Amino acid sequence: MSAFPLAVQRARGYDARAVRRRARTTLAALMALIRPADRFRLRLLPAVLTFGAVVAAPAALEVREGRGPWNAWCAAPPTFAALRDGSAARRLEAAAEPRATSAFAAPRYREALWRAFGRLTPKLFAGPDGVLFETWLFDGYPEPDAAARAARGAALVRELAAHLEARGGRLLSAPVPLREDFLAARLPNRPDAPRGGYDALLAAWRDAGVPVVDLKSALAPLGESAFFRDDPHWTTVAARVAAEAAADVARGLVDVGALGTPEAFFAATSPPAPSPGGYRRMAGFRPGSPSDLALADAAPIVTVAAATGEPAADGTPRPIVVAGTSFSRDFGFPHYVAAALGRRVEQAAVQGDPFSALAARIVAAERGEKPWPALWIWEFPERAVFRTPAEFQDALEAFLAARRPAK
Numbered sequence: 001m002s003a004f005p006l007a008v009q010r011a012r013g014y015d016a017r018a019v020r021r022r023a024r025t026t027l028a029a030l031m032a033l034i035r036p037a038d039r040f041r042l043r044l045l046p047a048v049l050t051f052g053a054v055v056a057a058p059a060a061l062e063v064r065e066g067r068g069p070w071n072a073w074c075a076a077p078p079t080f081a082a083l084r085d086g087s088a089a090r091r092l093e094a095a096a097e098p099r100a101t102s103a104f105a106a107p108r109y110r111e112a113l114w115r116a117f118g119r120l121t122p123k124l125f126a127g128p129d130g131v132l133f134e135t136w137l138f139d140g141y142p143e144p145d146a147a148a149r150a151a152r153g154a155a156l157v158r159e160l161a162a163h164l165e166a167r168g169g170r171l172l173s174a175p176v177p178l179r180e181d182f183l184a185a186r187l188p189n190r191p192d193a194p195r196g197g198y199d200a201l202l203a204a205w206r207d208a209g210v211p212v213v214d215l216k217s218a219l220a221p222l223g224e225s226a227f228f229r230d231d232p233h234w235t236t237v238a239a240r241v242a243a244e245a246a247a248d249v250a251r252g253l254v255d256v257g258a259l260g261t262p263e264a265f266f267a268a269t270s271p272p273a274p275s276p277g278g279y280r281r282m283a284g285f286r287p288g289s290p291s292d293l294a295l296a297d298a299a300p301i302v303t304v305a306a307a308t309g310e311p312a313a314d315g316t317p318r319p320i321v322v323a324g325t326s327f328s329r330d331f332g333f334p335h336y337v338a339a340a341l342g343r344r345v346e347q348a349a350v351q352g353d354p355f356s357a358l359a360a361r362i363v364a365a366e367r368g369e370k371p372w373p374a375l376w377i378w379e380f381p382e383r384a385v386f387r388t389p390a391e392f393q394d395a396l397e398a399f400l401a402a403r404r405p406a407k
Contacts, residue, residue, distance in 0.1 A: 149385060152393050154207065157205065163400070169375065174213050174379045175381070213246045213249045214245070222237065231280075239331040250341065314346075320375045325380060355391065
């Protein structure tokens with residue numbers, strides 16, 4: 001401390017050094033009243049309280065659900081090599097993910113971990129600038145047999161397209177590219193960083209003669225703005241661009257002019273609005289907390305409205321069906337298809353399942369509950385072909401097997 005500030009303090013009747021001397025004297029007097037055997041325990045109290053807040057309390061919450069990190073270690077004790085290369089510590093950290101049953105404690109604990117160590121959950125991490133990604137991306141995506149999975153998927157889709165064409169309808173595949181292809185610059189620089197399989201998918205579909213729209217090329221001019229930073233989905237701007245690309249390919253498959261009554265639609269762009277924040281919800285922070293808002297993204301929400309009525313509606317039979325996932329359901333993709341084609345469309349979408357919405361609509365037509373449409377536009381995420389074959393290839397195989405003629 002310089003002489004000038006000290007002189008000013010004394011002139012004001014305040015002497016920091018004197019205050020510290022009196023504090024030390026008071027503390028010494030209090031310690032003299034404590035038995036020598038208890039002084040050591042008293043000095044340990046701050047450390048004990050810190051340990052309880054950081055380790056013991058979260059661990060106790062985990063024990064209530066039987067998921068403590070020690071359970072994982074006892075089930076598979078670490079080897080010396082694992083301790084040396086750090087993999088044991090990473091396993092412990094993953095197992096120690098808090099499973100708090102209290103809605104009050106758990107979000108605050110996760111926010112404290114995020115602020116102190118930049119750690120989110122074992123299934124989620126933040127890249128540069130707070131862009132959120134799922135950890136499965138570094139499990140080796142796409143898988144070594146990506147080409148075989150794509151070929152199998154294309155063969156099954158070709159069989160499905162023939163099934164629909166025999167009933168007067170054409171099928172157009174609209175696979176959504178991997179989000180990380182557009183946010184690659186935000187990923188950590190690691191040799192196991194994901195490589196999109198979109199090119200392999202397109203090649204397999206085209207080799208099989210299956211109509212497909214290249215949405216990766218269509219969305220390329222949007223760059224990073226095609227997808228949210230804190231959610232796995234595309235933005236509504238990207239959904240509109242994708243719909244226009246799908247409409248261009250669809251015009252080459254069917255005579256759109258013969259499908260329904262022409263409609264005039266108009267588009268309007270609203271001010272920026274918060275993204276759905278799916279990854280932020282996975283992080284488990286309190287909604288609206290400083291940690292939550294630090295990871296939030298905002299993108300312009302583009303809305304498409306019809307002059308009269310809705311351009312796309314669930315369950316209303318129409319000659320054009322747009323089936324898909326939450327990429328369709330929540331971001332206006334069917335509405336933008338309707339606007340691009342100038343025709344109202346029927347919307348069918350199920351979150352998280354690439355095939356069930358399309359399958360349900362086909363079954364409804366088979367049962368006579370709805371007419372067979374002339375055009376099917378099927379939106380599904382690229383990763384479904386490579387990462388979840390049970391939901392894509394296996395589901396298609398089971399669906400088609402029930403419709404093949406008996407031998």
